[in-house]
Structures are given as structure tokens and as C-alpha cells.
Amino acid sequence: xxxxxxxxxxxxxxxxGVSLVWSAFRDQNRVAVPVSHIAAALQTxxxxxxxxxxxxxxxxxxxxxxATDRFEVVYLLLNTTSGERLTVKTHVNEPExxxxxxxxxxxxxxxLEREVYDMxxxxxxxxxxxxxxxLPDAFESFPLRKDYPVKGRGERHNFPIITRAxx
Amino acid sequence: xxxxxxKQLGDNVFLTTIDAAASWARANSLWPMPFATACCGIExxxxxxxxxxxxxxxxxxxxFTPRQCDLMIVAGRVVMKMIPVLQRIWLQMPExxxxxxxxxxxxxxxxxDTYAVVQGIDRFLPVDIYIPGCPPRPEQxxxxxxxxxxxxxxxxxxxxxxxxxxxxxxxxxxxDEDELVRIRERNGFKLDEPKYDPIH
Ligand code: SF4
Numbered sequence: 249x250x251x252x253x254x255x256x257x258x259x260x261x262x263x264x265g266v267s268l269v270w271s272a273f274r275d276q277n278r279v280a281v282p283v284s285h286i287a288a289a290l291q292t293x294x295x296x297x298x299x300x301x302x303x304x305x306x307x308x309x310x311x312x313x314x315a316t317d318r319f320e321v322v323y324l325l326l327n328t329t330s331g332e333r334l335t336v337k338t339h340v341n342e343p344e345x346x347x348x349x350x351x352x353x354x355x356x357x358x359x360l361e362r363e364v365y366d367m368x369x370x371x372x373x374x375x376x377x378x379x380x381x382x383l384p385d386a387f388e389s390f391p392l393r394k395d396y397p398v399k400g401r402g403e404r405h406n407f408p409i410i411t412r413a414x415x
Numbered sequence: 416x417x418x419x420x421x422k423q424l425g426d427n428v429f430l431t432t433i434d435a436a437a438s439w440a441r442a443n444s445l446w447p448m449p450f451a452t453a454c455c456g457i458e459x460x461x462x463x464x465x466x467x468x469x470x471x472x473x474x475x476x477x478x479f480t481p482r483q484c485d486l487m488i489v490a491g492r493v494v495m496k497m498i499p500v501l502q503r504i505w506l507q508m509p510e511x512x513x514x515x516x517x518x519x520x521x522x523x524x525x526x527x528d529t530y531a532v533v534q535g536i537d538r539f540l541p542v543d544i545y546i547p548g549c550p551p552r553p554e555q556x557x558x559x560x561x562x563x564x565x566x567x568x569x570x571x572x573x574x575x576x577x578x579x580x581x582x583x584x585x586x587x588x589x590x591d592e593d594e595l596v597r598i599r600e601r602n603g604f605k606l607d608e609p610k611y612d613p614i615h
Pocket of ligand 1: 453454455456490491492517518519520521525548549550551
């Protein structure tokens with residue numbers, strides 16, 4: 249708990265005047281950072297000892313009761329020396345689905361950001377090799393968005409049919 | 416006359432057609448291509464392993480290159496990224512060749528009715544034998560191979576001309592739910608209109 253307080257001080261001294269929303273649940277600390285300051289916040293936390301980026305993921309808040317923003321991007325950070333963890337959240341909305349890439353800060357952000365783009369269509373600017381990770385390049389939708397039908401839009405059946413006569 | 420020959424030659428000579436002889440040889444020397452993409456593949460391995468011992472039925476040599484195989488066993492779910500690979504492997508196999516669709520997923524998509532999973536490989540490939548089950552028992556796979564051997568012995572021809580007759584059937588097509596989605600989108604149906612309250 250002391251270490252997290254320390255993170256809070258570091259972050260608030262570095263990003264003076266930015267509204268950071270802190271919350272905690274069973275020793276897990278979370279902070280919501282405005283999207284304009286996410287790059288500075290991540291760099292600050294990296295310099296303060298958060299040396300591992302465990303995961304980047306996103307949540308589509310479409311039709312979620314009480315939510316004001318459409319997408320929530322979540323960074324899970326770990327200090328491998330002290331074992332302390334911090335969850336950093338930021339929010340993006342259509343049509344400005346853009347975030348600065350975390351690749352310069354943690355190299356491991358490479359595939360994580362590409363996966364978030366693959367599933368949600370959120371663009372990470374400054375990424376060295378930005379393209380789809382899991383789905384084929386020709387795929388046009390972003391399947392983890394809530395407005396995408398679970399059975400897809402016919403992508404799964406868009407293939408040539410091989411019959412006995414021609415194979 | 417025939418009895419006279421029989422008397423002289425006994426069981427050393429028998430008369431048959433060349434189709435039957437070729438099919439008999441093929442049926443008893445099936446070389447499977449194990450296209451195992453998911454959990455059914457474990458059952459496929461078990462079928463080939465010592466306990467169930469598929470080689471008792473003349474189908475022992477699993478080859479991992481399609482050019483040496485004549486039976487493709489698709490064991491597991493096939494996703495949309497895998498279908499081009501599957502089709503390519505199928506086209507690389509020399510004729511005559513057969514396909515077994517093993518398990519609920521390969522036959523119909525199984526429980527995975529999602530955007531990425533193909534709802535049955537028979538939509539894109541000719542399938543000879545379907546094996547139901549999740550996963551099918553090794554005995555079921557052995558039975559399927561024996562049924563396939565029967566089929567080859569009954570219908571096979573030495574130049575595989577029976578395949579030329581088997582093309583997609585004419586007549587009414589099955590209803591495709593994906594087609595419904597495409598039709599609705601073409602007509603401007605909006606998916607993001609809230610149709611129900613997801614929470615209450
Ligand atoms: S049918 Fe069952 S066992 Fe076979 S691949 Fe599908 S889920 Fe796995």
C-alpha cells in the first residue's frame with residue numbers, strides 16, 4: 249500500500265493539474281488518465297519502476313449503464329522488483345480512436361497494441377509495425393466490438409468451394 | 416471349364432476386374448493425413464497408438480506431407496484462417512483421395528458458432544465420412560475407416576473416374592444464416608439499434 253501511495257505521489261507531481269481518478273479494490277490500485285496525458289503518465293510510471301507491461305486490453309462500453317465513454321483501454325503494469333501492480337485506464341471515443349503507442353516505453357507493447365487494434369479498431373500512433381495481429385489482413389470488422397454480431401458478417405464463409413469434380 | 420481350371424490351380428489364381436483389384440489394394444493401404452487442429456486430434460493420436468492400434472486395419476502410416484497421403488482426417492475445428500491451408504493441402508493430395516470429417520466441430524462447427532469458426536468443412540471440401548461426437552471415440556474413427564474401406568471396395572475404380580461424377584448437388588440449397596445477415600445489411604438493417612436492454 250505504501251508503494252502505491254508512492255506511485256500516486258510520483259504521478260501527481262509529474263502530471264500536475266491533470267485530473268487523475270484513483271480507485272482501489274482489494275489492494276488493486278487503478279488510475280484513470282485522460283487520453284491527452286497517457287503517454288506522459290506511462291513514461292513516468294516506467295521511470296518510477298514499473299518495468300513490466302503485463303497486458304494491454306480494451307473494453308467496449310457500448311450500452312453499459314452509467315458509462316460515458318465508448319472504449320476503455322487498460323494497461324496492466326508490474327514492478328518486478330517490489331511486486332507492486334498498477335492498472336492504468338484511459339478512455340477513447342469515436343471517431344478519435346487514437347492513442348500514442350507504448351512501444352517506445354515498453355517494447356512488449358508491440359503485439360498487445362496490435363491485438364487491441366485487431367479486436368477493437370483502436371489505432372496506436374507511432375507503433376513501428378502497425379497491422380492486424382490475429383485476424384487475416386483482409387478482415388474488415390473489429391469483432392470484439394459489441395455492435396459486431398457474434399456470428400460475424402459472413403466472413404467465415406467467404407471462401408471458394410472445392411468439389412469432387414475439380415480436385 | 417472353370418471347375419477344371421479351379422481344380423488345377425486351386426486358390427493360386429482368381430478372376431476379378433481391374434477396378435476391384437485396384438480398390439482392394441487402395442482400401443487396405445490408406446495413408447492418412449492427420450489434419451488435427453483441436454482436441455479431436457488427441458483422439459486421433461490415441462487411435463493410432465498402441466491401445467487402439469489403427470494399423471490393424473490397414474491404415475497405419477500417418478504422413479505429414481499431403482503428397483504421400485490419400486485420406487485426410489480433419490480432426491478439430493477449422494477457423495477461417497485455416498480454410499485456405501486446408502484447401503491447399505487437399506489440392507496437394509494425389510488422387511484418388513478421401514476425406515473424413517471427425518467430430519462435431521469439423522462436421523458442423525460444433526458449439527463454436529462464432530465469426531471465426533467455419534460451420535462444417537463440407538461447405539468447402541468434399542467429405543466422404545462424417546463422425547459425430549465430441550470427441551468421437553477411437554472405435555468410431557476405426558469404424559469410419561472400415562466404412563470408408565467398404566465404400567472404396569464397392570465404388571472404387573482404378574482410374575478414380577467415380578469422382579468425376581460426384582459434384583455439388585443441384586436443387587434447393589440449405590438456409591444460410593450468414594446470408595440472412597448479408598441480406599439485412601444490404602437492405603440497411605442497423606445492428607446497433609438497441610433491441611433489448613442487456614442488463615435488465
Ligand atoms: S468436436 Fe469436441 S473434441 Fe472435437 S474438436 Fe470439437 S470440441 Fe474438440
